[in-house]
Amino acid sequence: MPIETLSTFKAHGGTQGVYRHASETTSTDMVFSAYVPPHEEGAKLPVLWYLSGLTCTHANVTEKGEFRAACAEQGVILIAPDTSPRGQDVADDDGYDFGQGAGFYVDATRDPWAGHFRMRSYIEQDLPALIAAEFPMADLDRQSITGHSMGGHGALTIGLRNPGRFRSISAFSPIVAPSQCPWGDKALGGYLGDDRAAWREYDACALIEDGARVSELLVDQGDGDQFLTEQLKPELLAEACKAAGIDLTLRMQPGYDHSYYFISTFLPDHVAWHAARLKG
């Protein structure tokens, strides 16, 4: 698993890098970014995963997320993977919400997606192994996860399925119940087929209904978000958490929309919230 450095920049005392590697999981080259804050030689730093939303790559949060000052202050590495496999040989769809740029953090089981679209395994296994091998300062015994929109769905579902791996889970404007919204219907139906039972491990609310448990969740959601009522439906997560006894902090942020202007306002907060749990 060799890794290629595409760029590095000094920022907020640390190093913002972009890297490429050949993934055995997706059978494609994959690009991700990693911010490593300033640290003493030999120090081990906790890792916060940030999963991005529809149409995004690693670059959106890397350029617009405003997380580096907080990561430098807290001593937290932030890793931002891509949202799907990409390439001319990779299947795609004309919609912005399916295919390349829209991997939905699932392992697809239907053709033509099943070969490359394995973002669940990529995030759960492939990329962490690469990080452990290539970033010696990364302490993979201390991981947390967050994400935005489709990536919020990814953070919640990957976090709920792997409660021992993550100290804490948060999300921005997540798709909390893809089985109950048009984006999810299209993506889960397309990648997994019509058997909705197979969708449940990719649906945060269904996972909780089926017994997945974590102690707490933090969610920020703009009340001016254009996707709030049709796609995101945070009230479904609130109901599921209430029934399961999960301590959900759902902050409806007045006047904020779905953009990186919203994310960048609160991402430093999330970094500090995770850091408190990663260092506790």
Add this chain to the structure above:
Amino acid sequence: MPIETLSTFKAHGGTQGVYRHASETTSTDMVFSAYVPPHEEGAKLPVLWYLSGLTCTHANVTEKGEFRAACAEQGVILIAPDTSPRGQDVADDDGYDFGQGAGFYVDATRDPWAGHFRMRSYIEQDLPALIAAEFPMADLDRQSITGHSMGGHGALTIGLRNPGRFRSISAFSPIVAPSQCPWGDKALGGYLGDDRAAWREYDACALIEDGARVSELLVDQGDGDQFLTEQLKPELLAEACKAAGIDLTLRMQPGYDHSYYFISTFLPDHVAWHAARLKG
């Protein structure tokens, strides 16, 4: 002077907007961004101008500058103009460092530039008048100015020519002596002609040599900047300030380059530095 709102986003409690207006100075439509931090009804807020560098528009700093948290904390408006007039009817050049995107904050006197390329007057007169008319919370009795690279040159020269207008002046990686570097030779020669005496009011070091005085300047410069020795030459500004008795704080930042990863690391610092002088 009507103004058209192209977009607004809530961010860090305030409003990040992008606006277009028909400029009588450049005889083109001009776009700029303004961040207005949260404030009480009727409050008057000081204004920090941020002038951008070669190839940039308002968008670079607006998306990547990481200034809004500091502006919200300090109660400072940040305005980011474009770097030149633009349009199909506006003269241009194949180089990235001349023509559209490279106005150099001069009033051009040579054809085909003289008609539209009047960025000095646009920044000194036209846009402040528009801001005064359209942003009632902006207190134009309290202004400061900063900028990056070509925009650092703009901030220094506009600031030095208008010491009564600006409470404070800072810059990132500025072109401190365009008369003594290839970028400046090309731009000032192209916009103003061969008479180098006419260049001096567009050269920070020459302005200081010719008697322009301010009490202090703040400059951040990455020592890993690829343009440091050929184009930027901060030592020339240090010499000019020393001879003139201007208190220059020149911070050579180790390992930083010319990018927005550098700017975004220190722009919050500059916001706070200006705010202390704007509120003093």
